[in-house]
Amino acid sequence: MSNNVTTTEKGPARSRAATRSAATPPAGEIGLGMLPELIGYHVRLAQMAVFADFERSLGTLDLSPGLFGLLVIIEANPGLRQIQLAAAARLDRSTLVPALDKLEARGLVERRAAPDDRRSNGLFLTRPGAGLLQRAKAIVRDHEQRIAGALSAEERAVLVRCLDRLAPEVRES
Amino acid sequence: MSNNVTTTEKGPARSRAATRSAATPPAGEIGLGMLPELIGYHVRLAQMAVFADFERSLGTLDLSPGLFGLLVIIEANPGLRQIQLAAAARLDRSTLVPALDKLEARGLVERRAAPDDRRSNGLFLTRPGAGLLQRAKAIVRDHEQRIAGALSAEERAVLVRCLDRLAPEVRES
DNA sequence: TATTGTTATACTCTATAACTATA
DNA sequence: TATAGTTATAGAGTATAACAATA
Numbered sequence: 001m002s003n004n005v006t007t008t009e010k011g012p013a014r015s016r017a018a019t020r021s022a023a024t025p026p027a028g029e030i031g032l033g034m035l036p037e038l039i040g041y042h043v044r045l046a047q048m049a050v051f052a053d054f055e056r057s058l059g060t061l062d063l064s065p066g067l068f069g070l071l072v073i074i075e076a077n078p079g080l081r082q083i084q085l086a087a088a089a090r091l092d093r094s095t096l097v098p099a100l101d102k103l104e105a106r107g108l109v110e111r112r113a114a115p116d117d118r119r120s121n122g123l124f125l126t127r128p129g130a131g132l133l134q135r136a137k138a139i140v141r142d143h144e145q146r147i148a149g150a151l152s153a154e155e156r157a158v159l160v161r162c163l164d165r166l167a168p169e170v171r172e173s
Numbered sequence: 174m175s176n177n178v179t180t181t182e183k184g185p186a187r188s189r190a191a192t193r194s195a196a197t198p199p200a201g202e203i204g205l206g207m208l209p210e211l212i213g214y215h216v217r218l219a220q221m222a223v224f225a226d227f228e229r230s231l232g233t234l235d236l237s238p239g240l241f242g243l244l245v246i247i248e249a250n251p252g253l254r255q256i257q258l259a260a261a262a263r264l265d266r267s268t269l270v271p272a273l274d275k276l277e278a279r280g281l282v283e284r285r286a287a288p289d290d291r292r293s294n295g296l297f298l299t300r301p302g303a304g305l306l307q308r309a310k311a312i313v314r315d316h317e318q319r320i321a322g323a324l325s326a327e328e329r330a331v332l333v334r335c336l337d338r339l340a341p342e343v344r345e346s
Numbered sequence: 347t348a349t350t351g352t353t354a355t356a357c358t359c360t361a362t363a364a365c366t367a368t369a
Numbered sequence: 370t371a372t373a374g375t376t377a378t379a380g381a382g383t384a385t386a387a388c389a390a391t392a
Contacts, residue, residue, distance in 0.1 A: 030261045033249035034310060035242060039321050039329060040223040042336040047220045048263070049340035050213040066359080069208060076206035083373060088203045090221070092361055097375060111374095119368045119373040137207060147340040148212050155335055156212060162332040163215040167222035167320040239382080256350060265384060270352060272382095284351095292350040292391045 039166065050147050057143040061136055068140065070099060071125065071133045074109060079122040081114065108132060212339065223320050230316040234309055241313065243272060244298065244306045247282060252295040254287065281305060 035041045054065050063071075066089075073088050074080055082100065086093040100123070103109040108129030111121040125133065148156055208214045227238050236244075239262075246261050247253055255273065259266040273296070276282040281302030284294040298306065321329055 030246070030253065030257055031249040032261065033245040034313075035245055038313065038317055039333060040220075040227055040238075040317075041242075042333045043216065043220050043223055045344075046336040046339045047213075047216050049343040050216055052343045053340050054213055064358090065213070069214075072206040072208055073203070076204040080203065081373075084203055088205065091359095093374070094362080094376080095360055114373095117369075117373080119366095121374075140207075140211065144211055144213075146342065150338045150341055151335060158331060159335040160212060160215045162324060162328055162335075163219040165323045166219045167226050168323060169319065170222040170225045171218075237381085254350080264382095266351070267353080267385080268383060290350080290392075294351075 043163075043166070053147050054140070054143055057139050058136060060139065061132060063132075063136055067099060067103060068133075068136055070096075070103065071108065071129065071136070074123045075125050075130065075133055078124050079112075079114075081120045081122065082111075083120075085123060103129070216336075216339070226320050227313070227316055230312050231309060233312065234305060236305075236309055240272060240276060241306075241309055243269075243276065244281065244302065244309070247296050248298050248303065248306055251297050252285075252287075254293045254295065255284075256293075258296060276302070 051065060058065065058068055069089055070085065073085060077084070077088075080088075082096055083093050086096045089096070091099075100109060100111065104111060107126055110124045110126050110129075112124060114120040114122050151159065224238060231238065231241055242262055243258065246258060250257070250261075253261075255269055256266050259269045262269070264272075273282060273284065277284060280299055283297045283299055283302075285297060287293040287295050324332065
């Protein structure tokens with residue numbers, strides 16, 4: 001099996017690549033080789049497209065996808081310690097610090113000294129933080145409908161189940 | 174509808190969150206709020222897991238996923254111009270320069286002055302570059318089997334088709 | 347004037363290692 | 370000794386703006 005130069009496998013033999021070995025491949029006919037056969041390639045493109053919409057949507061509130069995720073987790077777990085939040089968000093604890101600094105500087109999140117262990121901080125949403133998050137969640141639900149609008153509820157469920165089954169060995173964490 | 178603190182929606186009311194407002198949520202019970210309802214969340218986790226395996230696999234050859242993709246596209250389109258490669262790889266042309274510098278410094282890729290337009294370079298794999306790419310492709314095929322091994326051929330096809338239908342509006346490029 | 351490749355620069359996200367204050 | 374948070378630092382990966390050579 002040789003590589004496809006174009007995406008189509010069959011069809012009449014085009015003018016051979018060798019015929020124009022030093023020439024420029026015509027625009028619009030640039031092949032991607034084996035890349036479209038790789039699931040990771042499609043996952044990456046989907047990620048880029050979904051995140052572009054996500055970022056543009058939340059940009060209204062000056063929130064990144066990452067900061068939004070932190071707010072959601074803090075809301076679901078009031079009093080969470082930084083190290084626990086880092087684990088839940090799959091970040092290093094040092095990565096979390098500047099992110100929380102931003103949220104705290106904007107008055108959305110509060111670090112309260114933990115009563116039982118003075119090394120730790122308990123994390124809480126402030127009232128403005130909770131309010132902003134409610135608006136953000138509404139925006140994110142709109143985003144979700146926009147990006148997945150072409151898929152039925154069943155297709156979405158299948159998609160998520162397939163995604164969750166990818167690279168199981170890497171996920172033992 | 175209030176937010177779920179844990180992932181489970183129903184079930185007997187647990188000790189109220191208010192009861193331990195300043196306490197630490199027990200480890201292993203950290204909820205993720207609405208995040209698991211978002212397709213983008215699962216896409217991102219899958220991306221991270223797949224890329225981790227991809228990077229580890231190709232690391233053997235000191236190749237990143239990005240550099241591998243460039244080699245594949247050049248192989249499929251000998252003589253490609255940098256601006257065309259940038260478009261195919263969805264990179265800015267300025268981003269491509271240091272990547273090609275790396276590949277050229279390792280003797281894997283050659284920039285040849287284009288005969289018809291002296292502003293442009295035609296890109297070609299060297300013989301060692303083509304050889305390395307063959308080995309890389311074999312590694313990547315193994316990687317593909319490893320990450321998608323839990324999915325049938327049909328499931329993989331469904332997954333890819335669903336992924337390609339996400340965020341269609343953002344993809345008009 | 348417009349385009350190709352390049353350079354300088356900067357921004358985001360992330361991690362590692364070392365420090366501090368507690369435990 | 371070990372852990373929670375912090376700091377300093379660095380490395381990918383990406384982009385924008387400006388420049389030289391060429392069209």
